[in-house]
Amino acid sequence: MPEFAIGVDVGATFIKFALVSRSGEMLAEARELTEGEKGKAIVVRNVLKGVATLLDGRDRADLLGVGIGVPGVVGYDGVIKTLTNVPDWENVHLAALAQAEMRRAFGFAPPIYVENDANLAALGESEFGAGKAFRDFVMITLGTGVGGGIILNKKIFRGSTGGAGEIGHVTINYDGETVHAGIRGTIEGLIGHRQITAYARALLSQSPSKIIGELCDGDLSKLDPERLTEAAKRGDEVALRVWRYVGEVLGAGIGTLVSILDARKFVVGGGVAGAGEFLLKPTLEQAQRFTLAAMREGLEILPATLGNRAGVMGAAALCFQGANALVQTDAKL
Amino acid sequence: MPEFAIGVDVGATFIKFALVSRSGEMLAEARELTEGEKGKAIVVRNVLKGVATLLDGRDRADLLGVGIGVPGVVGYDGVIKTLTNVPDWENVHLAALAQAEMRRAFGFAPPIYVENDANLAALGESEFGAGKAFRDFVMITLGTGVGGGIILNKKIFRGSTGGAGEIGHVTINYDGETVHAGIRGTIEGLIGHRQITAYARALLSQSPSKIIGELCDGDLSKLDPERLTEAAKRGDEVALRVWRYVGEVLGAGIGTLVSILDARKFVVGGGVAGAGEFLLKPTLEQAQRFTLAAMREGLEILPATLGNRAGVMGAAALCFQGANALVQTDAKL
Numbered sequence: 001m002p003e004f005a006i007g008v009d010v011g012a013t014f015i016k017f018a019l020v021s022r023s024g025e026m027l028a029e030a031r032e033l034t035e036g037e038k039g040k041a042i043v044v045r046n047v048l049k050g051v052a053t054l055l056d057g058r059d060r061a062d063l064l065g066v067g068i069g070v071p072g073v074v075g076y077d078g079v080i081k082t083l084t085n086v087p088d089w090e091n092v093h094l095a096a097l098a099q100a101e102m103r104r105a106f107g108f109a110p111p112i113y114v115e116n117d118a119n120l121a122a123l124g125e126s127e128f129g130a131g132k133a134f135r136d137f138v139m140i141t142l143g144t145g146v147g148g149g150i151i152l153n154k155k156i157f158r159g160s161t162g163g164a165g166e167i168g169h170v171t172i173n174y175d176g177e178t179v180h181a182g183i184r185g186t187i188e189g190l191i192g193h194r195q196i197t198a199y200a201r202a203l204l205s206q207s208p209s210k211i212i213g214e215l216c217d218g219d220l221s222k223l224d225p226e227r228l229t230e231a232a233k234r235g236d237e238v239a240l241r242v243w244r245y246v247g248e249v250l251g252a253g254i255g256t257l258v259s260i261l262d263a264r265k266f267v268v269g270g271g272v273a274g275a276g277e278f279l280l281k282p283t284l285e286q287a288q289r290f291t292l293a294a295m296r297e298g299l300e301i302l303p304a305t306l307g308n309r310a311g312v313m314g315a316a317a318l319c320f321q322g323a324n325a326l327v328q329t330d331a332k333l
Numbered sequence: 334m335p336e337f338a339i340g341v342d343v344g345a346t347f348i349k350f351a352l353v354s355r356s357g358e359m360l361a362e363a364r365e366l367t368e369g370e371k372g373k374a375i376v377v378r379n380v381l382k383g384v385a386t387l388l389d390g391r392d393r394a395d396l397l398g399v400g401i402g403v404p405g406v407v408g409y410d411g412v413i414k415t416l417t418n419v420p421d422w423e424n425v426h427l428a429a430l431a432q433a434e435m436r437r438a439f440g441f442a443p444p445i446y447v448e449n450d451a452n453l454a455a456l457g458e459s460e461f462g463a464g465k466a467f468r469d470f471v472m473i474t475l476g477t478g479v480g481g482g483i484i485l486n487k488k489i490f491r492g493s494t495g496g497a498g499e500i501g502h503v504t505i506n507y508d509g510e511t512v513h514a515g516i517r518g519t520i521e522g523l524i525g526h527r528q529i530t531a532y533a534r535a536l537l538s539q540s541p542s543k544i545i546g547e548l549c550d551g552d553l554s555k556l557d558p559e560r561l562t563e564a565a566k567r568g569d570e571v572a573l574r575v576w577r578y579v580g581e582v583l584g585a586g587i588g589t590l591v592s593i594l595d596a597r598k599f600v601v602g603g604g605v606a607g608a609g610e611f612l613l614k615p616t617l618e619q620a621q622r623f624t625l626a627a628m629r630e631g632l633e634i635l636p637a638t639l640g641n642r643a644g645v646m647g648a649a650a651l652c653f654q655g656a657n658a659l660v661q662t663d664a665k666l
Contacts, residue, residue, distance in 0.1 A: 073627055082627055136493050150593070159595020160469050163628050166592040171623050172507040172518075174585035183588065183623055185505075252507035255516065259499040260483070260593055262492020290504050290516055294406055294415060295496050 006054055007124075007315030008047055008068040009117060010034060012085065015043075017050035018309065019058075020316035024128035026309065028054050036086050044094070044101050052106070063110045065322070067315030068094060069117035075162045078114050084145075113318045117311050119156045119165060121269065121304075122149025123321075124314030129306040130267045137265035138257055139304070140167055140250070142272035146188040150261065155321065168192075172252045187253045191246045193272060197223045200242045211236040225272045232278040243278040250279075251286020258291045258299065269304025276303065339387055340648030341380055341401040342450060343367060345418065348376075350383035351642065352391075353649035357461035359642065361387050369419050377427070377434050385439070396443045398655070399435075400648030401427060402450035408495045411447050446651045450644050452489045452498060454602065454637075455482025456654075457647030462639040463600045470598035471590055472637070473500055473583070475605035479521040483594065488654065501525070505585045520586045524579045526605060530556045533575045544569040558605045565611040576611040583612075584619020591624045591632065602637025609636065 002021055009016040017030040030053045032046040051066060072083035078096075083089040095112040103109040115123075122139035125131040131139065135154055141147040148167030150157040158164050173185030180189025189195065201220055204212060212231045216222040231239035250268075257263050266287075268280065284301045291299065306313055335354055342349040350363040363386045365379040384399060405416035411429075416422040428445040436442040448456075455472035458464040464472065468487055474480040481500030483490040491497050506518030513522025522528065534553055537545060545564045549555040564572035583601075590596050599620075601613065617634045624632065639646055 160597050161595055161628075161630070164593065164595035166595075166625065166628070169592040169625050170589045171585050172504055174505045174582070174623070175509075182626060184585075249507070252504050252517075256503045256589060257593065259502040260497065260590065262494055262497035262499075264493050290507070292499065292502055293515060295494075295499070297494070 003062050003064050004058075005064045005316040005319035006051055006066045007120075007312035007317075007319075008050065008066060009120070009311035009315060010043070010047070010068060010070045011117075012036070012071070015046055015050055016308075016312050017054055018312035018316060019054045020313060022320055024313065024317075026313070029312075030054055039088065040092060040097070044098055047098055048101055048105055051102070055106075060106075060108060060110075065111040065113060065319030066098070067113045067115065067120070067318040068098070069115055069120040069311045069315045070094065071117050073163050074114055074116050076158065080114065081162075111319065111322070113315075115156065115315070115318055116149075116162075116165075118147035119149040119158070120314030120318065121147075121306075121310035122151050122165070122267075122314065123156055123317045124306050124310035124312070125267050125269070125304055126151045126154060126314075127317040127320070128313050129310060130269075130302045130304050131265070134265045136261075136263055137267055138165075138167070138254075138261065138263045139267045139269065140254075141270035141304075142191070142193075142246075142250075142268065143270040144193045146192060147270070150263075156318075167253060167257070170253050170256060172249065172256065187249060190249045191272075193225060196225060196228070196242065196246055196272065199245060200228055200238065203238050203241060207238060209236050209238045212238060226274060229275045229278060232275065240278065243275050244282045246272070246275075247279055247282025247284075248286045250283045251288075252290045254283065254287040254301065255290025258287070258295050262295065264295075264298040264300065266301045267304050268301060269307070269310060273303060336395050336397050337391075338397045338649040338652035339384055339399045340453075340645035340650075340652075341383065341399060342453070342644035342648060343376070343380070343401060343403045344450075345369070345404070348379055348383055349641075349645050350387055351645035351649060352387045353646060355653055357646065357650075359646070362645075363387055372421065373425060373430070377431055380431055381434055381438055384435070388439075393439075393441060393443075398444040398446060398652030399431070400446045400448065400453070400651040401431070402448055402453040402644045402648045403427065404450050406496050407447055407449050409491065413447065414495075444652065444655070446648075448489065448648070448651055449482075449495075449498075451480035452482040452491070453647030453651065454480075454639075454643035455484050455498070455600075455647065456489055456650050457639050457643035457645070458600050458602070458637055459484045459487060459647075460650040460653070461646050462643060463602075463635045463637050464598070467598045469594075469596055470600055471498075471500070471587075471594070471596045472600045472602065473587075474603035474637075475524070475526075475583075475601065476603040477526045479525060480603070483596075500586065500590070503586050503589060505582065505589065520582060523582045524605075526558060529558060529561070529575065529579055529605065532578060533561055533571065536571050536574060540571060542569050542571045545571060559607060562608045562611060565608065573611065576608050577615045579605070579608075580612055580615025580617075581619045583616045584621075585623045587616065587620040587634065588623025591620070591628055595628065597628075597631040597633065599634045600637050601634060602640070602643060606636060 019028040073081040099109040146168030148165040168188030176185035178189040215227045352361040406414040432442040479501030481498040501521030509518035511522040
């Protein structure tokens, strides 16, 4: 059996696991409940459960490491600073904790790498997905929130303290009305999942749509990005306008990323990205409008290809990169 | 005599030269007219003139190299893609050109490095100025335009093609009225030199200021950032409001830089930065407002210390860094 790694993606409800070969083949999958409300020890136990399931019947000598993605800020020392929406996880050295537990439970402990989940999704697309052909690109994940990861030289760019790539919190409307996570006019504040449906409902209150009404069985509280995509497919004007709006906001943000990073390749994933060309076409048009003419060459916006496997695949990729995983910069402030 | 480098800063009117020691001592200075309107050959001849002046009576064996800053986009191959406001400089390999001329004129040719002038100002502050203590920081230059340079790991971060750090073209007001260099709501479009005075005049048309009127001898066409700073020192309300506005725009941009790069240190230079604390205080306040609470630790905004010597000092520093000068990423699109 060739060498493999285990990628773990700790989500709000489920922990996902994948056994991945160096070439990016997903050899096995598993899933456990997260049970975050029961505290750290239970979450760690659930991580171990999934790892044990995947190791069962395999030679542990072939295991290069376990990569764990978490929805929060991870420092250069591997310590979780905070988890988004999960209390009691401040300053937790999850890698050390999991390693100790693994040694106790299995009698051995592989290298364990902990990283922000959006960064890992970017790394997954870089190694095995839409970003494979690029040395540098930016991954943007559109879902409940708007996340991001910056890949430079095929590695995660983490910045001064490990928090780089918070693209959702970039301000593109500094004097606007929307304040989200304490910041005015951010991309996430304008086109997070809920903001998109709220925007659509506001439009619908002025110009009702028969198509959207039918898709929601007359109940607009059911409105979601999937239905807006379906409505766009059927040529619904309101839905098309919503996606143009999302593209305008996203395109302005991408223009800013081009100006700062001189990035030219963008991979867009997450549930909201299911809108496909209804979203990506106006996004590219707007991104060009928000970019210097001299910096438009090679500008491309591509759909992610790994779907919700990007996180576990990236977590495994982190193990393959090993100690060289990080484009490290200034760890001390 | 210890080793030295020559830093050259090609400006619109003058070319500045400095002979700099490894420790950052400026041993000699020179200045020549640029004469850009007379064509490339004359500009190169003027560069050589200044270099010859500084080398006169010195041992050329101690010359480590000549660094040249230009106001434009320089690729990874050292080729100037375009110069801002100077025609006829597309795709010019200035280093090769200057080296050939130097060999012809002096009988020898040192290594020659060509780089964007804003990037070099950042490198100058990094090696010898306000950024000395930081591995990573962002330099922002406020003048006619708003320029920038990103220092990562003590080196210039150049991005995919060499154009990174175009901070002036970051959009913070995507649906605003101002369009500048073709882009809506950019930092430069809002707080370039001319925009600041236009903003001040708009305020003054509503609430005239005796202090500013006196400083301009009753002629508001004389209004400039220096007079606005002087008026602020005298407690003028309009001037203070102008600097608060500039700080708000700049702070929003800095917030975006924190979110993307996880940068925490910012050095602000350029003529407009002469406003000092009248500008930097509101800028820091606003930067904090436009930054996630979790990413505010260590956030600092400092005045540049090299003034208009930053460019030549940075050009010399590039020679000292030599072949390792660049944080290189994806040179091919």
